[in-house]
Amino acid sequence: MEITSFLRFLFLVLLGVILLGGSWFFDNKGGEPVGLDCSLNKPCCTSKNRIQAKSDLTLDTLKQPKPIDHLTETPHHPLDPLTLQEINKVRTILSSYPPFTTSFPAIHFVSLDEPDKSVVRSWNKGLPLPPRKASVIAYLNGQSNLLTVDLESSQVTRHDINQGSGYPSLTFADMAAVAKAPLTNPEFMEIIAGRGVRLSDLTCVSLSPGWYGEREEGRRVVKVQCFSNEGTVNFFMRPIEGLTVTVDVDTREILRISHTGAGIPIPTATDTDYRYSAQNKAEEMMKPLNPISIEQPNGPSFSVENGHVVKWANWEFHLKADPRAGVIISQAVVQDSETGQPRSVMYKGFPSELFVPYMDPSDAWYFKTYMDVGEYGLGLTSMPLVPLNDCPRNAHYIDGVFVTPDGKPYVQSNMACVFERYAGDISWRHSETPFSGMEIREARPKVTLVVRTIASVGNYDYIVDWEFQTDGLIRIKVGLTGMLMVKGTPFQNINQVGEAERNAMTGTLVSENVIGVVHDHFITFYLDMDIDGTNNSFVKVNLENELTSPGESPRKSYMKAKRDVAQTEKDAQVKLKLYDPAEFHVVNHGKRSRLGNPTGYKVVPGGTAASLLDHTDPAQFRASFTNNQIWVTPYNKSEQWAGGLFTWQSQGEDSLAMWSERDRPIDNKDIVLWYTLGFHHIPCQEDFPIMPTVLASFDLKPVNFFEKNPILRASPNVEKDLPFCRASVASA
């Protein structure tokens, strides 16, 4: 792959769902789909309908940061995302760019082309911004174009054509058209009628086909599958099982109709609608709890400067919405506990790829091996957050500014939130027992800062939290909720299933005629750590069992920590082992504590699960970034997306595992740490018709970074500072 520029992607497509006979998403009159523009993209398009979390009652005491006025917004920081005006300018420049003057391409992605890291690191507030550039992915005549547009010179300064495998994912227009394509096919219509589904109840989705060899090569392909939405909004629970239509995206040609589901009933809609308004006897069966709320009557302790620079307690970082990553955290800096000076911790962090293989080799399921970041985009699928429920009452909301396929900007409102979290937890504490003769009871409440986005990638909802602690720890948490991807089955009870059939079942019977198929989630984070500067090393601190010599000690064994500095990338490919444990430090050997310990942060694994797929399986080869739980690479501006830049139908040659295979030196270099959170999911009845959230997290934790506990001086809660609350007017 020739292409090397930075943050350069995509207008990604979602599950291309169309409602047939009822209303088209893009056109309520049932006509042709039209290009998505801001006025149509209602729920997430304007900032006018911003949902206010604040009531009149509390507005006077809340001192929230001001929301951005996108119409007048200008960049203030080298990493600030492109504004509405800048995106419009990119479109104007591209319109007069010779290769596109006769035929304007489909715009898949427009985003800031970030200045070089050295430029950003040397920039300070008050200095002029480095030149603003846009990275654009545009598709025209079967070619994926990657362009750099200089907004100052109004020139296209770089133009590459993707020579490798993979495509940008679909535009909204493609998505709608493709999902509609089967409707003109008599065979398809006959099958639908035979399955007893009315056209007016049909919901079809456009699924990424993965990549499985020759027959998908050389053309953009989508797999269309359909559901019945009769009697429920939760069409995901009503699959027309075993019907898959393979469509060529460019020609709209139906390449193949596979129908293996004849005789499998459409599951009923019973209890599938999860909306509160649809529940019977809700209050009777589950008495609501008394109101409970996180309250900050003096307002939050954080500020958001110019919409992007967050300052809270001892932390400062840059925050921006991104269509592909959801939210990107940059230049995270923490104050030294002794000097008060800012010290760099992480240059950039974001979810780089999310691999979701389903574990069913049958024709309608084998290809379901999604790469949700590259194929759908965590930002594009981040809908407006629900105030008081997705984020607590004291949250501040952040918008994204993204781009339609025709190159116009739109506002994805309230797609992230920032809030202070207090959960009744304890930062540190100690009590002396009476036996010491000292009556000491010291405890400190734990308050943290959370940045949250939630991507709704079709059925699944991914909650991604960055939680900053005053002790210097960053916790990265992923929550999984939303709907299962389920499979229709003839069975209504497990007792009807014979031995052989049971062996062939690829999941759990979660409702009548519904199997929740076993699957995994692997979410790989890009973590460009800069501990006190860019020259860092990766150190495995191995814990090993040591045997004592005869007569040395009454103990026969003990555990010893041994430092092993990784020299090259392969030294840093880590598979975690319970009985061969280690800590994983990123340290700066050039910066020592007063005691001579190198300053560092460690990644503390959590949410560990490994992919069991065979390494020669095409699905695993594309997702080979999940072959290890930890990788370290030397910094390279072009290596950011673990599954490759052009992920749709990618063949795996542009991926973290391939880059790491070069085994470059990483000691005392600018290095990037990659960590993969994993989840095995065997569904159960509790996951039907919507899943309680499952959470996992990992930490970035200071290790000899501070001279001592950085929150030794933290103040305790005292009664006089806490708010005085009354029941609301409504319940009083």
Added chain:
Amino acid sequence: MEITSFLRFLFLVLLGVILLGGSWFFDNKGGEPVGLDCSLNKPCCTSKNRIQAKSDLTLDTLKQPKPIDHLTETPHHPLDPLTLQEINKVRTILSSYPPFTTSFPAIHFVSLDEPDKSVVRSWNKGLPLPPRKASVIAYLNGQSNLLTVDLESSQVTRHDINQGSGYPSLTFADMAAVAKAPLTNPEFMEIIAGRGVRLSDLTCVSLSPGWYGEREEGRRVVKVQCFSNEGTVNFFMRPIEGLTVTVDVDTREILRISHTGAGIPIPTATDTDYRYSAQNKAEEMMKPLNPISIEQPNGPSFSVENGHVVKWANWEFHLKADPRAGVIISQAVVQDSETGQPRSVMYKGFPSELFVPYMDPSDAWYFKTYMDVGEYGLGLTSMPLVPLNDCPRNAHYIDGVFVTPDGKPYVQSNMACVFERYAGDISWRHSETPFSGMEIREARPKVTLVVRTIASVGNYDYIVDWEFQTDGLIRIKVGLTGMLMVKGTPFQNINQVGEAERNAMTGTLVSENVIGVVHDHFITFYLDMDIDGTNNSFVKVNLENELTSPGESPRKSYMKAKRDVAQTEKDAQVKLKLYDPAEFHVVNHGKRSRLGNPTGYKVVPGGTAASLLDHTDPAQFRASFTNNQIWVTPYNKSEQWAGGLFTWQSQGEDSLAMWSERDRPIDNKDIVLWYTLGFHHIPCQEDFPIMPTVLASFDLKPVNFFEKNPILRASPNVEKDLPFCRASVASA
């Protein structure tokens, strides 16, 4: 070991700390230690000094459960702990029991002898209580007596002498006397003088010796080590390194003085005092955050009936303080989401043992392989919680009623708290993307109920939370904070340390002359699961990689879930493996969901770390319950303490691993699940002089227990129900 009765322990001793020259703990006049009675045990002794978390401002709106009046308390439930009056009666009965009439033994433990499980399970509110009995451990003339006292007949109905290894841990009086014993020894006094420590600054602690073969056999032994408290309350950071005095507890004889630390300086007191009052420039260096609080102006949604039966949302359970376990949760029952009927989940759960091996084979360190539950007691070391800081403002506090060595009761006030937790998290949610044509944004806030105790076992503080969720999940969380156990060293900077010396270092230089020694924590939970009754099975649902046949599928591999029902105990000895994953279900094969799935709960591992010690190491043999992460045993009333009932100097023959070795049948039986949370701890400078909390947790999670998501009907937050808060009067 002959002894088989239930919940029968101990008056355990803490770190026996004495302050020399200043004030004796038990006697401010510097005279002989006296027996601890309620009037002396000030911080935790009476209910009069109960700390009220409620201010006048909010008292009127808080509807907290009423605190117990211990003077008039009577039992209402078969599992209610012994009351003050009952304990007094036990003492009276024992006083006239012939073996004790001439010489009253030291009372180590008095606790309810719980009625048989079948009796408790068939008891219902309104029925008379089963006969009340006490289990007593008393030490006299070198013998450990285990007695059952019938409170109705006023008879001792059972009296066994411990024939196996191990002792009850020390009484307060023993502890004080033993720690004082070296002071009469000229060699010891000379060493102390030589190390430059004044007697008035000396703090000595009595440490459990573990068990390492012959020389500790046949007598009760303690290891006494000392610190300087000059200039700091944090004497733990000022060790007189390498000085260990081995003392016979019964004779007070000095058995051995080991001094290997000559020339090792006492670390300075700089920055070791962690009290807020001792901080310089606290507000300047760390600006306090704006006030933040969890508020419930209508009061909590839970009730605590008669001080012990907690009812909240869809949960009900019995809660009691216990001197050994801290808090015991019994008869946890959840409402069926469809019928509203109560369904049993867990008969009893508590932390059964806590193994803390330090990783240094030298003479002053090899024996530090503590078993904190059996040797010190998590309840006895649970000091009054700090309102607003250890527990949030909306917490309700619970007392323990424990026993002094002379058999008198005392109240350990506020040693547990119960509160509703809202952290801004999400129970479940889903947004539809615009592409579905449905504008759906459904989200539910997550509110949980937490039961918290914090044991201060000498230097370390262990936060143990039981968190109940409305979706049926129980999360068991352990937080580690407090102080490191540190080792003195001649070095002030790592650069002074040569290669060989560095290899010999057993920890991290965390301050000048201070090494934080590498160590582990393993906390093993007893979980008597009763899923819809007592007849349960343990099922490993193994996830295995399957290869497809040639031509079967474009996929080469997928992952398959295979159920394996454990027949005997050895089938259920589980070492976790990342690349050989499984789910671990406790199911009731006799109780099926409407779909035919057996109802069940799974243990979801978290906080995994395994002991690397050699199995033949005496320390590991005693703590062989950490050889696996999961065990399942058939229910046996006498098998509750994973490291044995008499833990002090135990040799490991009465332990979980030994019981399990019998390999008894466990399929379709009343079974007990054991799970061990593990922590490896390589200290770092951030742990000095007090450690930020490290948390790990595991879950008990319903799996096909409910017919569907049990919180489908949960109501969302709406603004009108939330409180109206103002800044407090103080800050207004």
